[in-house]
Amino acid sequence: MTTSEEELLPATRRALLHRIAVAQSEGRAPSLVAAVVRGGRTVWTGARTSVAGHAPDENVQYRIGSITKTFTAVLVLRLRDEGALDLSDPLEKHLPGTGVGEATIAELLSHSGGLAAETPGPWWERTPGALRPGLADVLGERPLLHPRGRRFHYSNPGYALLGALVEELRGAPWEEVLRREVLEPLCLRRTSARPDAPHAGGWAVHPWADVMLAEPLEDLGLMAPAGQLWSTTGDLARFLAFLAEGDERVLSAGSVREMRTPATPVEAADVADGYAYGLGMELRHQHGRALVGHTGSLPGFLACLTMGVADDVGAVVLANCTSGPPPFTVAADLVRIVAEAEPRVPDPWQPLREADPAVLELAGQWYWGTYAFALRLSADGLVSLEPLSGNGRRSRFRSNGDGTWVGLEGYYAGELLRPARRPDGEVSHLDLGSFVFTRRPYDEGAPVPGGVDSKGWRGLG
Template identity: 70%
Template sequence: MSTPSEELLPGTRRSLLRRVAVAQAEGRVPSVVAAVARDGRLVWAGARGAVDGREPDTGTQYRIGSITKTFTAVLVLRLRDEGLIALSDPLEKHLPGTGVGEVTVAQLLAHSAGLAAEAPAPWWERTPGALRPELRDVLGERPSLHPAGRRHHYSNPGYTLLGSLVETVRGESWEEVLRREILEPLSMDRTTVRPVAPAADGWAVHPWADVLLREQVEDLGVMAPAGQLWSTAADLLRFAGFLAEGDERVLGAASVAELRTPAVPPEPGQWDAGYGLGAQLLRQGSRTLVGHSGSLPGFVAGLWVSVSDGVAAVTLANATSGLAAASVAAELVGIVADAEPRIPAPWQPLPEVDQALLALTGPWYWGTQAVGARLTENGGMELRPLRGGGRGSAFIAAGDDCWTGLDGYYAGETLRVVRRPDGSVSHLDLGSFVFTRGPYEPDDAVPGGVDEAGWRGLGG
């Protein structure tokens, strides 16, 4: 088994091992392997059961099912970043003749295109992909079940269409594009479309007896972009690090953050979960996890990363059911993040400061609500309420006394310094909201003006 590069505390390691051991014993699975990374480095790995007579390790392959979809989404976002497609493009623009060409690329990524969850019978996961050689065989006679863009409805055929989109635009197979554009740059040498030893066999466990039945391994054919891949715990932790930080060789940090951002409302009663542009989102207490679950006959898999904690976990098992691999992986993230919280980086002063920007810091007033402006690195700004609740955002410099909102209510909005003819600052304009240095000062540029009688007591 791979040696962790940084030790966790003994109590944390025992908690992780116990959780995996309980999952394997109670889930009655032939083998399970799990691993945890912190700040991109492997810090723990554990396993139970056996593959080919020995305990599996972080280099043992398991089939990862729908975790494959996140890889396909990255390939699609690469096409967007290169200007070859737009997320708002209808599918018909690039992949004509499907019969569902009015749905957009973004809707397919977010599972909001209204397409059916599965391909027509026979069940695609348990039959050869050769039975569905064309997209029309995957979509069937009734491919759309819901109005496009209105709700989240998970769709395996939708990701089949996205894989075909990648092939059409690139002029190469999905497998080759995946290898060259993701697997090789991220050094994911043990992630493949077909098993490469050492690899676990897939099993079904009898529900009422401790006996096994071997599951067939099928090549998914045209549906491969929805669930074909085999991988290892070590490789998936590398991918988790990429999902947290981005990698300019594959996809930059801004586009990866877009992939992690909720793209469609969750179903009623499921407000603790959501979906971005190719990644599942999970709420764990106050913590947000991003990743994906996966399953195919004989295998279950889970990958989650908490970006704020810098902790990622993977769980892989070789049984059709019995162990909720995604749930276990989420719990492993929580065990480490709760037991050993991230230690913040040392505070350091800014390397330099623009005196004109420094003069903008301090209290400002939107009406009577006080907010504080402070400088951040690279000429950025933050505007936050000084007391109570309210709207606040971080802003990135956009030049010429302007900043662009990064989060919250003001995401994408422009914060602008408005100056008087003599160059002095009159006020801040934020999406038409006026922020002044004092609350309703008579000479300030307050929309609608200020009562000439000024401030008064209750009986005034």
């Protein structure tokens, strides 16, 4: 079953349907549902099923596992934006007595706090949360495996701690806070901590026989902030649009952009796989494009939401099987199909409403030593500095309102760009974090560090 939205061409819709049909068939999933988002709107939904009487659509709930972590991260970032905490705060400052309180909130969000990947005792995903009534039961006797801040080590207990932090600072259960502060404002009416009909059942498919076994559906208790939620492709498509653009009722565009920024040391194996982690979001490379989102799994369910920000295309994939179709690979393929078949049409070029002569004066070619750069002023009010060779350090800069600019990305992120003027008001050079950029290579009229040879430029003779 596929919707007939007119936003995508028939050939594109056919290719999307074919991809999920192959995934459901080859992955032997009882059912698989998917959605594609473009321009902040759902432009395609599709489903395949082999279970009699089960006709999943964008309103049928599936368990989404660790995508729950992204929701929990949104709650923590809200607390930060309100001033209730700082991401550099140690956990102990707000949630004392855990035994791992030296880990910062940012380290817990980015899985770099050194915590163990799982809880001690029986497998928490397949046993009742009542077996772990306190945080001590979640953390166990050896909660730390690595020095904090030194490496990425995915930790489910770390997000249980973040959920407890939310409860401590809000004075209400995590589930209640999530519903009030995220789900209701974003109209995610089919996202909940417990299944709400219609919902899919979770199944294990035998690896060597075409038979199925029902998986238990447990309440995860204190581990809920790490993986409890149920949702639909319809709701997750709306959540994906929020993660792309933000929503001032929940979290600003700047804060969701921060969530999508790498925030933790990356292991060599992760570099090879094109994997990094931000604040509650996974960052991957597939088919030559950068994708951000999160995957999830619990016994009986697989899930993924991902988006190519540059392409303005995102995808959601949900299946009700313990193992089967790789959800990220399928979702990344859906993004690729749309992005390649129907590339994003750029917005029309727009000139600046008015140009500041003092800024316009800076536009053009500059040199750092013998490296040539171009400084450009764009209609969004930013300036960019980029190497003319195509290789090298580049960044955009935002005005501070006092004639200086601050770097927004890359090597120059946070660094100050300052035009230096001579007594007559003429620009002498640009100072960028102690680097001197001049209008000519090693301009003798500018204060080039180390000075300029008085003999000037010359040949071998």
